[in-house]
Amino acid sequence: MTETDKGGRKALRPQLLSGFRDFLPQQMLLRQQVLGRLREVFERHGYEPLDTPALEYAATLTGKYGEDEKLLYRFQDHGGREVGLRYDLTVPLARVAALHANDLVLPFKRYHIAPVWRGDRPQRGRFREFYQCDVDTVGSPSMLADAEAIATVAEALQLLGFPEFTIQINHRRIVSGLARLAGVPEEGAGTIYRAVDKIEKIGPAGVRDELIARGIGADVADRVLDLVQLRGGTAEMLAELRERAANLPEVLGGIEDLERLFGLLAALGVPREHYALQLSMVRGLDYYTGPIFEVAVERPKVGSVAAGGRYDGLIGSFSGRDVPATGFSLGLERILEVIKEFDLLPAPRSVAQVLVAVVRERDADGAAAPDEGTAAALALVTELREAGLRAEVYLNERRGLRDQFTYANRKGVPLVAILGEDERARGVVKLKDMATGEEREAPRAALARVIEQFLEELYGAEATTKRLQQ
């Protein structure tokens, strides 16, 4: 931070840290609209809200993320404690599950919408402070919990109007079986996983090159690629895998999980085009133990918008007693990138639905007599608020109507209500639609209803009723 000299006065240069953002009202309106829909879907599926502190003991966060741990924000607090900003919402949940084990009804389903921090280099859809929207279930080893998380995410993306998306599903044990089948020791497996995960991006030949470049024999590389590229229906692919992994009980368990999971997804009615077995998909975080999920988009180029999986060992790392858990996480900013790209959710520009103008009034001599007009406007705005409308009054009674219209116009307030002497005498309120300039008069008593009707004509039922039907 540098200081500057502004008009003889020292001033701090207002500046943001790289990868951190302010959200101005326009952006907040869109964000809140999206979050509102997510919350709605989460609660519809019975997930309960949870929040936890931004800051945790560093030890809580370390050893969970593998190589990514280098992105963890950590430092000493005033008491010299080693602390860190949460890197995701999953580890804090595991900590909560261990700490409050006696207070939670299992299976415990929670959603958590909150910022997380990663010391990554910013790019489109990638920030150092960003919001994750998680749904997780603690205490159920059943694939039902995984299926529910997947169904929830599918429904959320549908509700947001995502043009097309596929939830890719794989299993941690199948992934590690890959290395085993290829005859690669567990330590070197990471490089295989990472290379394989890029198959959609760089193609099989690219993966082969990368594997060989990393010291994997050509024959082994081919075997891995062969497995990962199994084609056909899900059932056929799993059957084929079962055959090839006949002597690897671990992999067989993974195959069973997935067979069950796919059955449950069908039973839940998740549209078939929205999920698929993807044997090349790998998740980087260390804590996954079972099924893993990911939703990636090609357009815009922001990578994955959601990811998750089962982590049956994570809670045990806090409590010493393994408790199964699984969940799915959506990345708000990446979802917003998609929404902007396809213009899926035109958000209102302003929270206010109506601006009550303050009409200046003069007495017979032409002297200012502002109080009556102001009082009338205040009474009206209060009335509208009591009727449940989002109404504001222009906060400067010395301005003319012209300025007040300009204000409404700039701010995007769709309606302006005018209650001057003339209207008061006739018991009406004049209502102006700022988009078209059209004016209507409504009896004072019925004004709120007329405004609601007006808004409905302008924006459809959605804008006024907040309740969204699928």
Added chain:
RNA sequence: GUGCCCCUAGCUCAAUCGGUUAGAGCGCCGGUCUGUGGAACCGGAGGUUACGGGUUCAAUCCCCGUGGGGCACCCCA
């Protein structure tokens, strides 16, 4: 974290080969205009050319560093 590109008014961009007082459009503020906006006209504010240093008689321009942004990689939501 690595590499490359970028940064001039609130926004989008100008400014000859390094040349003297850094301009325009839009926006903003005020006025023409006491009850009708997004039009027009007039006027105004707003810049240490991101910041710091260096080279030079002279730097928006060349060099170095810092900060911020973008792209690719790494990785990831």
